[in-house]
Each structure stands twice: as C-alpha cells, then as structure tokens.
Amino acid sequence: KPQNERQRLPVVPQGIERDEFLKALAELKEQLGQENVEINDKPLKDGWYMEHPNTHDMMTILDEEEFVASAIVYPGSTEEVQQIVLWANKYRIPIFPISMGRNLGYGGAAPRVRGSVTIDLGKRMNKILDINAEDYTCLVEPGVSFYALYEAIKERGLEDHMWIDTPDLGGGSIIGNTVDRGVGYTPYGDHWACHSGLEVVLPTGEVIRTGMGALPGNNTWQAFPYGFGPFSDGIFSQSNFGIVTKMGMTLMPNPGGHEAFMYTFPKEEDLAPLIDIIRPLRISNILENVAQLRHVTQALAARGRPRTEFYSGSGPMPSEAVHAAAAKTPVGDHAWAYYGMSYGPPQVRAHKLALVDAAFRRIPGARRIDPSTLPADEYFWARDRVARGVPDIHELRWVNWQPNGAHIAFSPVSPIRGADAARLFALGKEAHERYGIDFFPAFCVGLREMHLIVEIVFDRADAGQRKAALACLRDMVDEAAKLGYGEYRTHLVLMDQVAGTYNWNDGALMKFNERLKDALDPQGILAPGRCGIWPKRYRGRGWEM
Ligand code: FAD
Incomplete structure (x- = not known):
C-alpha cells in the first residue's frame, strides 16, 4: 500500500507477537476469503450515523486509539462464525461481535479491549429469514436493521397489517439493539421482552x-x-457469553388507528406530581406506549441548531436563555414536554385521551399542543413516526448542539414515582452544574419503571469537554448508586464502574457471572470486559477502568 494510506500501524492484541498475529490473520483469510478479513491500518475516520466506522467509536469519549480494533472480519454464515471462534481460541485472540455497530452513546462499534478482532456480523449476515403474518413474528440475522424490516413488511404489502417497533434511530440492528436491551416507543418498546428464540454460537464454537x-x-x-x-x-443479553446469529422477534398488529399527542408543563417542580399522575395511567395501559417526558433544553436542541446560536457564555445555558430561545417552539416558556401516542379506532382513542387530558390538567398551567398547528419538520412528528413503528433519524439533530457533536448516556432506572424522578433530576442537575454542562433529561416511561436517559452532548475534538463529560458521568453513577439507583445499560468506558454498583452480598452476582464466563469461555476470548465481566486470565490485571 502507498505510504500515505498507512498512517497507522495496526494495533496488535496483547499477548501475541505482531508477526504471529499477521500469520493468524492470513490463516483466517484463507478460510473466509481475502475480502472478508480487513486489517485496521488506515487512518480512523468518523463518518456519520449512516456511514459509521466499524473500527472504533466515532463518538469517542477517550482518545480514539483507546477502544480500537486490530482487524475486522465479516462472516457470511453461522458456520463461519464458528470458524472464527475456533480460530480465536487457537491463538487466544480477543474477538468482539457487533451486529451493525451503531451503538452510539454506548461505545459505537468499538471493542472493550484494545486490539480485539471485531466480528462485523451485519455486513453479510443480513437476511430476513421469515416474516409470519399470521403469528405476527419474524426471524432475522444480525445485519437486519429496523429500516430493512420496515421496508420488507411494506414490500410484502403487510404495512396495514403489522408494525415493527423502532428505537429513536432506525439504522441500528434489531439483534444488536435487542441484545443490549434497547428500547423503542410503541407498546412493544421493551425489545428484549418482545424477542422469542435465539441461535447462539458459544465461545468454544x-x-x-x-x-x-x-x-x-x-x-x-x-x-x-x-x-x-x-x-x-x-x-446472552448484555454479556459476553455467546454470539447471536439469529433471533425471533414479535411484531405488533396494526391497532386500527393512532393519534400522537403532546402536553407541556410549566415548571421544573411539576416533575414529581406529573410522574405520580403518569404512573397509574401507564400501568393500566391508558398511556400505552413508552412515551417520553423531555426537558425543554433538549427539546430546544432537537431543532438541530448549535448552542452558540442561542448562547455564547460558558457553563450550563441559563434557564432564561433556554426559554428565550424556545419561545418559538411548542414548549416555549414551559419546562417539560410529554410526547405520547394513543392507539385504536377513534372512539377508543377518544375515551383514553379524555382520561389523559383530565389527569394531565391537574398540573396547573398544563398545555395541550394542537398537532395541526405544528409544521411538518417539528420534532413532534418524529415522535409520531417512531411511536407507530416508522424508522427515522430526526433524533440525531440534538447531537448538533456542540461542534463535532458526540454524546454519551447516563441511564438509571427507577419506579414511576415522583419522589424518585425528583431525586434523580436533582442529582443530574447538580452534577451538570458542577461540570458546566447543559442538562438533557428525558424520562422514558416503561410499564412499571422508567429509564431516565440523560445524554451529555460534547465536542469530541475538545479534550477538556470529553474529560468533563466523563467525570460528570462517573459522579452520577456513584451518586445514583448511593441512593439505590442503577443503570439499565452503559458505555464501554463505564461498564466496570456500573457493574461494580450491582454488588449486593459481596458481589455475589458478578462472582456468578465470572463462573459462567470461565465455564463457557475457558480461553477468555469473547468480548473480554463487556458489561464488566472479565475472564480469568484478564481479571485483576489492570484491565478494569
Ligand atoms: P450493535 O452496535 O451491533 O450492538 C450493540 C452491542 O451489543 C455490541 O457492541 C455488542 O457488544 C453486542 N452485540 C451486538 N450484536 C451481537 C450479537 N449478534 N451477539 C452478541 N453480542 C452482540 N438506543 C435505544 O435502544 N433506543 C433509542 O431510542 C436510542 N436512541 C438513540 C438516539 C441517538 C441520537 C443515538 C445516537 C443513539 C440512540 N440509541 C438508542 C443507541 C443506539 O443507536 C441503538 O441502541 C442502536 O440500535 C445500537 O446499535 P446496533 O443496533 O447497531 O447494535
């Protein structure tokens, strides 16, 4: 290769000499074909969401070279995944499976151990193996995105018959999102709960x-x-015990109508009483979907404009500046926006929406926004699409809040209770103020719990911002754990810390996970360190962070 194309020497996994590693890769090329094994020796390019790299985390919070792959391999079948696993065992090379690698905010495509060989399953294993219109189920391979399943249902003329459930961004893999226990926003939003059946390649092949x-x-x-x-x-979810090569997923019958709605609430202090109003409505399914209650700052950012257009000072943008900027948006001078969806024929919806309206108006000053007043590119319509299973990428817009916008999430779970919401809100707000960061809390209300998703948007080219974001996150994880809250999911960089908070009875759960890991993966080759689970030969040797 010409010199200028080889600006970086590929990283080599620890514990193997460079020459031996290159020889091992050559052997794998013979098995899978030259074109299906790529050494990571080119400059790291970040791209963007739809053209994301599979070599590293394009929204890196550490130095880009920290969580980086040595090579990427593209299996075309379950048998080829088995071959890769056997090869990794032979040379004791760490491997890291991704389905599509769009796990942005949680590490993107990056492996936890620097120099791992990334198995990019999605590139060639991307078939929809079955769509069953009678049972409302499907069977997919790792490379099937929410967009692809949605399009396939349309192509088969089934769009009026059945819906998919999609996260806020539709470009991810159904398997990748589900095994990381991701969420969407129809009544089928708990993806893990909605899957049925896995095919898994174990770490021993x-x-x-x-x-x-x-x-x-x-x-x-x-x-x-x-x-x-x-x-x-x-x-096999949030673990490193196997590689999922097929997964079944349930699909939602078209409910016969839908109607998105939006309310705003004036004060930050309205949070606790509002959450207490939401709880019984949600548990009894009057509020039917995983709806979102968002703070006005993020609603402003969702317009896609950089923060500097509204405020040039340092530290968190003051509330007056946020409201002045939000004046032309539906949230305006209010603090919270609730985005929901009602399903079913008009008479069914009317009944449920009347109950919701009466309940929400118990908050003084609550405002119902009339959707017919909202322009087509208003964020509300993105929520409307997602809550009826139509994949979208509008959600990316708030990442533009900072130049070179990247984000990382703090995602604790709590019951749907006002006191818990208020406690987590105060904790997050104080930590953000301490580090001079704008606070974007969004409560995603599941059936009996809520995920508070706090996205910290930072300039990934600015080392100071990266450092502040990480320090803020680390503080929030520890402070939340002291109050009894844990994260539902986390970024690679925080996995040890978060796993460490689930430490009841002298860390009994992690000890159990380690026993499983050592039994299933005696050579410790599969995604070492993922979710804080380290195989024996890595444990206590300085890998944890
Ligand atoms: P991958 O990156 O392929 O997989 C995720 C992880 O799971 C991998 O790192 C790997 O460790 C493991 N894994 C993947 N495949 C396998 C396999 N076959 N076998 C074993 N382990 C495997 N997420 C949500 O859930 N809901 C949201 O609403 C949401 N909104 C977002 C909004 C924005 C603006 C952004 C940037 C991100 C958002 N995300 C959200 C996060 C993320 O984009 C999605 O969760 C995405 O679906 C994950 O990427 P993926 O599906 O390509 O999974």
Missing part, C-alpha cells in the same frame, strides 16, 4: 438454539420463548 428452537421440527420458536428447562436467553 458449539451452536445452540434456545427455547422451542431446541426441539427439531418445531413451529413455535418465535411464538413461545421459554421452551423447557432453564430459560437461558438472559445470559
């Missing part, structure tokens, strides 16, 4: 099918998740 998939000739793999005996699926 065997393949298993879970649930009914273990029974040859069954026709219930996607209909009944449990099968017989221990329900093993759980150990």
